[in-house]
Amino acid sequence: MPAVTFELPDLVVVTGTSSGLGSEVAGLLLSCGVKVIGVDLSQSQSTSQVGYTEVIGSVAEQATWSRVRAAAEAASPARIGLVTSAAILDTGTVPDSTPDLIARAMAVNVTGTALGMAALIPLMEAAKGGSIVAVASVNASLAEQQLAIYNASKAAVRQLARTAALDHARSGVRINVLSPGPMMAGLFKRHLESASDSGRFLATRANRQPQGMIMEAVEVARAALFLLSDGASAILGADLIADGGLTTGFDFRTGAEGASV
Template sequence: MTMPQLTFELPDTVVVTGASSGLGHELCSLLVEAGVATVGVDLSAAQDDLAALAGYHHVAGDVAGEATWDKVVARLRSSDAKRIGLVTSAAILDVGTILDATPAIISRALNVNVVGTALAIKSLLPLMIEAHVGAIVAVASVNATLAEQQLGIYNATKAAVRQLARTVALDHSRSGVRVNVLSPGPMLAGLFKRHLESATDSDRFLATRSARQPGGRILEAREVAQAAMFLLSSGSTAVLGADLVADGGLTTSFDFRTGEEGASI
């Protein structure tokens, strides 16, 4: 039996930062599979499986460097891209309290997570305004709103990303460009894995964090990438300046009861 399907349109070309790992890598794969010309941006080279795909182009460079974005814009203009999308998923995370945060750690987090997002939007927005169409998805985090221990600098940068995107959405709401925020919870991908590896007992850390999730598991990065696909698509034209929380229900309640704690009454 044929399963019913719902089809939305995607941009002709989408630029994805943080393309060489985690959410960015999964999103690039989904976009190419859907027939979207995809430009990945990352300081690292593209992973082999992604580099081998027709329709994928990689720009190696620092997202906080204007030279990187000059290359991206040149690529878009040379390809005569009309309907452009952007997803800013590049991010770094350092585990530790504020006492562990050196000026170098703080600067690096701000550069990649905030400056990199701002430059990406600043560089591609004129092309979108010129075409009077475009979709921007700024990847923040549930940590932009809710604090998580030992991630103070990361949390602060993601809060900045959230407000940056929401303000850009208002500033350019009459230009045909939609800007929204995607706030993932923990994913079995780069940043969460780094936090996991820093734990004294990684197995216990993973089990405890999984038990907090209403579904009893940490989401796969591909699941969150599908939420980004929705925000890029024509199916989300009613959504502007919104924060789509993709966390498997983690932040729906202040505490998920598994039943192991006993009866509540």
Template sequence: MSSLELRLPDIVVVTGTASGLGLEVARRLLQCNCKVVGVDMAPSALESDPSYRQVTGSIADTSTWNKVGDLLDAETSATLGLVTCAAILDVGTVPEATPQLIERTMAVNVTGTALGMAMIVPRMEAKGGGAIVAVASVNATLAEQQLAIYNASKAAVRQLARTAALDHARRGIRINVLSPGPMMAGLFKRHVESATDSSRFLATRANRQPQGRILEASEVAQAALFLLSDGASALLGADVIADGGLTAGFDFRTGAEGASV
């Protein structure tokens, strides 16, 4: 079978490695012989791997990123990457969102992403470049009911990354956005569980997908690795939609509505 070989950074910082997309990205990187620094409030199942180092703490706290920076500084010859997977999602309308909930969502989803970039960009510049993948969402562009605060935070991540891509392009840093759709990971699973009828909710959402299923987090992780790799050298400030075709059209006709498909 033919294959394509792509070069990845020597060491990659991944946030949200305790579960979901962050866990899958880190796992796949380790399988590709990259070193990984994981950042999360909770332990990761990967901590037994000798190529994995865990920094436990909030990504919205500069002290957490100082610890990450210390680990990277010990890897003096390594090329660097960053994937910002950590995020929180609360289901509810705007009148239901307390100031505390809004601040917490923005702190993790937006401030955490910005602080990660602020820590790693100077180190990348000193090494002549690097690759950053900021994980946003299709919800950064398209609205979804009961997720106003989350959607707003992901729209902020998208523009944060695209602007930073322009700011640092001449220093060899390549920043892109990865926007997943629904995937069988923590945030979407919690949304499913919050539904009155979880089984019906999941079946309805899966039926909207052109492929008839919700993507696995491991599939989206592959897209993140591509953006990290030298195979994506032509992409800068791009927003790669990894949603299984959900947003390719305004609606997907299954045939149940009587349309000809």
């Protein structure tokens, strides 16, 4: 089959590698021969794979990123990448929120992304190049009921990354945002499990998608690899919407509702 080849960084730091999108991104990178440093509170399934180094710890703690930076420097890569997949999602309305719940979501989703950038951008600038994919969400732009704190945190991630993209563009660091829609991974699954009727919730959400199904995490992971690669060299400070067409229109008509004219 005809194919196109893009170059990836020699080493990529991926957060949230114990499950979901982070796990899929790490697996794809390793299959391409890229060295991966995985960061999570829990052990990843990739631990035994050649080229994989694991740092167990919270992305919201400076000590974790000091160990990540040391591991990256020890590997002496020519080019470094970063994918910030770690995230927390809690369901509930604003009155349901507590200071601890809000602080935890902001710490992982926002502070963790900022600390990752702060640790690795200097290494990228010293190497005169690097690429960062900050994982936000379609919820960074479009509201979704019962996810106010999560939505607010992802909106912050989006603007954090877009501003950093401008700040470090002249240093050769390319930063973009990846905004997934619902995918069959940890966060959506937890939202699904919190529904009073999970089967009905899943069927309703799948029916909203133009393709009639919820995406698999590996589909979004491929988009992350593209943004990391030199194939995306013309893309800077952009927000790549990887949602299977969910936000293309305000509503998708399946035909079941009858004629539209």
